[in-house]
Amino acid sequence: MSTQPTGRIETADGVRRLVIEREFRAPIDDVWAAVTESDRLARWIGVWTGDPASGRVQFAMTAESEDATANDMEIRECDPPRRLAVTSQVGDERWQLELDLVERDGVTVLTFTQPDIDPAVADSVGPGWEYYLDRLGAVLTGGDVAAIDFDRDYYPAMAEHYGG
Template structure:
């Protein structure tokens, strides 16, 4: 499979963010369920436990080759079925994520953004989110998400994200 990068840089809430979009021939409530219900979420990225009413859940990835420790994700905004904003800081970095959904004529568009906290992580998180979002598309279209291969995304998409990072990185001071 040849993968074309879709991520782009945008200014969001006075911060630089990476942004991706995916479309689904499904009602917005169905796509919302895929990104918020633990059993549906599990099909493409992992599981979460806890009571969202507490303001956080514990997220465990299941699509990695190695065991990744669970992370606490704080729920900053939840406006079903259109907006979810979650934040986490773990051993792998800071994750400030926003998912926005809109439906038009039976097609739901999911726009996901991640505020860029550390420019050096873009080269791997960019391809990573491309991979996971394509796993979501596969799962929601009735395909096995495991048919989406990580090797099609990294290092193939790395240069696209390195260019975004380079445009954001401060110039190296000369001595």
């Protein structure tokens, strides 16, 4: 877990994107399962229901509340265990989210990208993804996700880094 921001906002071809990388001392298949299997996702962020083969699932971010509302998640690309690209739809808001995994010498590097991030919300979205990825790290290492405190360590502490 890092209490300092590790991600960055990049601009390529006029499009802003959030990029955060994490290294895990875990095999790529274990990290892939933790980010794609509903029961494993439940340990750090939320759950999905439905049939992924249809290209859509319903996803609820249950980390904050067990009764979270499920929203539509389109699966744009799924190349196990290397790449997952989805589009989250909450009301009129659509977020593209991408995960890329690479394993080298027993270490899996996860690169999280949110293309076309809205500058008006980057100051809260960046810290939010830092928080969730640290929760994923805790799950993969047997740590305590409850010890990770968004209000104390992530927001507003990281807001300036992502909003600047």
